[in-house]
Amino acid sequence: MKFDTVTIKDIAKALNLSTSTVSRALRGSYEISPETKKLVLEYAEQINYRPNPIALSLKERRSRAIGVVVSEIANTYFSQAINGIESIAYNKGYHVIITQSHESQEREKVNVQHLVSRSVDGLLVSLSSETSDISFFKELHEKGLPIVFFDRIPDEIETHKVVANNYQGAFDATEHLIFQGFRNIAHITSSAFLSITKERLRGYKNALEKHGIPFNETLIKHCNHGGMIVEEVEEAVNVLQKGENKPDAIFCAGDRITMVCFGIIKELKLNKELGFTGFTNTNLAHLFSPTLTAVRQPAFEIGQVAIEHLIQIIESKRPITKFETKMLDTDLVVRESSINVNKEKIKAKL
Amino acid sequence: MKFDTVTIKDIAKALNLSTSTVSRALRGSYEISPETKKLVLEYAEQINYRPNPIALSLKERRSRAIGVVVSEIANTYFSQAINGIESIAYNKGYHVIITQSHESQEREKVNVQHLVSRSVDGLLVSLSSETSDISFFKELHEKGLPIVFFDRIPDEIETHKVVANNYQGAFDATEHLIFQGFRNIAHITSSAFLSITKERLRGYKNALEKHGIPFNETLIKHCNHGGMIVEEVEEAVNVLQKGENKPDAIFCAGDRITMVCFGIIKELKLNKELGFTGFTNTNLAHLFSPTLTAVRQPAFEIGQVAIEHLIQIIESKRPITKFETKMLDTDLVVRESSINVNKEKIKAKL
DNA sequence: CTGAAAGCGCTAACAC
DNA sequence: GTGTTAGCGCTTTCAG
Numbered sequence: 107m108k109f110d111t112v113t114i115k116d117i118a119k120a121l122n123l124s125t126s127t128v129s130r131a132l133r134g135s136y137e138i139s140p141e142t143k144k145l146v147l148e149y150a151e152q153i154n155y156r157p158n159p160i161a162l163s164l165k166e167r168r169s170r171a172i173g174v175v176v177s178e179i180a181n182t183y184f185s186q187a188i189n190g191i192e193s194i195a196y197n198k199g200y201h202v203i204i205t206q207s208h209e210s211q212e213r214e215k216v217n218v219q220h221l222v223s224r225s226v227d228g229l230l231v232s233l234s235s236e237t238s239d240i241s242f243f244k245e246l247h248e249k250g251l252p253i254v255f256f257d258r259i260p261d262e263i264e265t266h267k268v269v270a271n272n273y274q275g276a277f278d279a280t281e282h283l284i285f286q287g288f289r290n291i292a293h294i295t296s297s298a299f300l301s302i303t304k305e306r307l308r309g310y311k312n313a314l315e316k317h318g319i320p321f322n323e324t325l326i327k328h329c330n331h332g333g334m335i336v337e338e339v340e341e342a343v344n345v346l347q348k349g350e351n352k353p354d355a356i357f358c359a360g361d362r363i364t365m366v367c368f369g370i371i372k373e374l375k376l377n378k379e380l381g382f383t384g385f386t387n388t389n390l391a392h393l394f395s396p397t398l399t400a401v402r403q404p405a406f407e408i409g410q411v412a413i414e415h416l417i418q419i420i421e422s423k424r425p426i427t428k429f430e431t432k433m434l435d436t437d438l439v440v441r442e443s444s445i446n447v448n449k450e451k452i453k454a455k456l
Numbered sequence: 457m458k459f460d461t462v463t464i465k466d467i468a469k470a471l472n473l474s475t476s477t478v479s480r481a482l483r484g485s486y487e488i489s490p491e492t493k494k495l496v497l498e499y500a501e502q503i504n505y506r507p508n509p510i511a512l513s514l515k516e517r518r519s520r521a522i523g524v525v526v527s528e529i530a531n532t533y534f535s536q537a538i539n540g541i542e543s544i545a546y547n548k549g550y551h552v553i554i555t556q557s558h559e560s561q562e563r564e565k566v567n568v569q570h571l572v573s574r575s576v577d578g579l580l581v582s583l584s585s586e587t588s589d590i591s592f593f594k595e596l597h598e599k600g601l602p603i604v605f606f607d608r609i610p611d612e613i614e615t616h617k618v619v620a621n622n623y624q625g626a627f628d629a630t631e632h633l634i635f636q637g638f639r640n641i642a643h644i645t646s647s648a649f650l651s652i653t654k655e656r657l658r659g660y661k662n663a664l665e666k667h668g669i670p671f672n673e674t675l676i677k678h679c680n681h682g683g684m685i686v687e688e689v690e691e692a693v694n695v696l697q698k699g700e701n702k703p704d705a706i707f708c709a710g711d712r713i714t715m716v717c718f719g720i721i722k723e724l725k726l727n728k729e730l731g732f733t734g735f736t737n738t739n740l741a742h743l744f745s746p747t748l749t750a751v752r753q754p755a756f757e758i759g760q761v762a763i764e765h766l767i768q769i770i771e772s773k774r775p776i777t778k779f780e781t782k783m784l785d786t787d788l789v790v791r792e793s794s795i796n797v798n799k800e801k802i803k804a805k806l
Numbered sequence: 807c808t809g810a811a812a813g814c815g816c817t818a819a820c821a822c
Numbered sequence: 823g824t825g826t827t828a829g830c831g832c833t834t835t836c837a838g
């Protein structure tokens with residue numbers, strides 16, 4: 107250590123002991139006499155000894171660090187989830203290494219490889235919107251690397267997963283719009299193969315079905331970059347607006363798409379005529395104009411549950427074979443943007 | 457490597473070479489014959505060999521990783537800065553390890569210690585709002601650890617620093633409010649000892665002075681937790697509102713304080729009577745009601761400049777003694793919140 | 807041009 | 823109860 111030159115060797119030398127004795131004393135091994143222990147511990151304290159985690163990692167193939175892979179930290183959902191992750195990890199003595207895929211499959215892979223080669227003890231992953239091929243994760247997982255997926259999860263890997271109830275969230279949002287009297291509800295969402303996309307679409311469809319509204323494929327728009335590319339969303343809105351089946355409301359999936367789309371609608375001054383809601387975890391929804399009706403996920407808790415499960419796998423003595431998918435409830439917060447100001451509210455029954 | 461068992465030793469064995477030869481071949485040492493090199497390289501490629509960065513770090517006391525310490529990633533300023541950092545680091549082959557202090561000095565210290573013990577090659581630091589004692593960083597820096605400070609920088613350490621022109625940003629914002637006819641301008645800001653606080657306060661004062669408005673201490677409110685604690689900001693607004701010297705405008709420093717304060721004002725329905733502006737890098741300012749006049753920092757660029765300087769220090773052959781503080785311009789984006797709707801605009805000359 | 811050996815900091819058999 | 827030694831994966835003298 108360039109900046110922390112104290113090693114176990116220095117202690118050994120100073121105290122006229124062997125490095126192994128010191129090592130054992132430091133970790134409180136039962137074989138060491140209380141006096142020696144005391145001696146070593148006090149001296150270590152005094153010279154401010156810190157074990158070198160790199161040497162430890164090399165030796166033990168573990169690092170007490172866990173790796174997190176998300177698409178981008180600027181997304182409030184993810185920064186909240188990361189805070190949840192940290193809140194637990196910190197207390198259990200794990201360090202958290204955060205990486206961003208920026209919705210790129212390649213970047214995601216590079217990050218994971220780096221994390222693995224750094225001997226992280228486990229991985230917390232939310233897939234990038236580009237990631238269709240998950241064989242890479244599968245291999246890692248089969249080799250025994252503890253992985254917990256959250257938010258955007260793969261079907262094909264058997265491990266713990268933690269998600270919001272995306273189905274219900276989408277169902278609630280859509281039904282709310284229906285209750286408001288909207289009938290032509292567009293849905294702008296992410297890549298078709300993402301788990302969250304499928305679930306939300308299912309919720310949307312079921313709500314329509316429940317209320318006897320025929321599903322119309324042309325009202326579904328996919329932004330494959332999850333809103334990272336503004337033009338994709340603009341295009342979606344434009345096509346919808348110009349189509350013969352012009353929507354009277356829009357329901358967006360995903361933080362980024364929701365925000366971008368909301369901005370576009372506002373730009374086009376379509377607020378008055380268009381009901382709007384979407385998934386977002388922003389804390390600023392009440393400051394908008396109109397204030398934004400939003401489906402909110404318990405991101406912090408999702409992060410917490412995910413890391414708890416991960417640590418459980420990491421610290422489990424025997425290999426885990428029974429995995430569960432934990433689902434947490436979403437919360438529809440109704441504000442102005444989804445209120446139907448034009449039409450009279452149509453009574454729909456629950 | 458549990459998940460990547462291929463080591464240099466395996467290659468050596470398979471090719472009937474010594475590990476040192478393989479090592480040298482892999483790194484293209486001039487001493488190795490072209491044939492051997494080719495042999496090794498191709499085989500390595502074939503079995504997908506990846507050097508173990510942990511072993512490397514242990515040996516070389518460097519990691520090709522740099523550590524970042526910010527108060528919280530949920531702050532748009534920081535997530536933008538981090539994206540700037542990553543954009544450069546990634547291309548230069550460095551990995552970025554992000555940590556959050558959550559405005560706690562202790563947490564900041566723990567994070568830095570961890571990063572250092574992981575042999576990061578350098579540190580990019582924006583101080584927590586609690587951090588008054590920087591002797592810890594000073595020691596590290598004196599021992600030779602490359603550190604670049606950005607945003608919240610310490611006076612007492614001689615190294616590269618990168619900041620926005622906080623003075624000018626505050627000056628512009630304040631003067632803008634003055635041009636709008638506001639005279640009793642409150643300033644809600646962070647801990648008094650933070651560099652950004654001082655600079656912004658200076659800008660605020662100078663703008664007042666320039667326009668012959670007397671400075672009034674009671675209009676300055678410090679939120680020592682940088683807006684992390686909502687009550688602090690509420691308290692500040694309340695005291696201002698109830699004071700004998702009620703402000704006609706508020707200028708906030710810092711992303712978090714600005715947002716929280718804006719929310720409070722809106723809650724209290726003070727929007728109409730109170731001019732408002734503040735430092736924030738949110739991309740959503742135009743969606744608010746009223747739309748938010750903001751001082752925006754070039755966060756992405758600040759991150760880029762910071763990492764460039766850091767890498768320059770890291771890779772410099774001789775110790776650097778000449779350090780500079782780079783200052784980037786802020787941008788005042790005028791929207792509705794700062795427009796004086798009650799009083800007639802008073803002509804003030806530039 | 808290539809190999810043997812030491813060592814980075816630490817742990818864990820295996821002695822004694 | 824404590825010391826000796828080997829080894830984690832890699833680089834780097836030092837020999838040849």
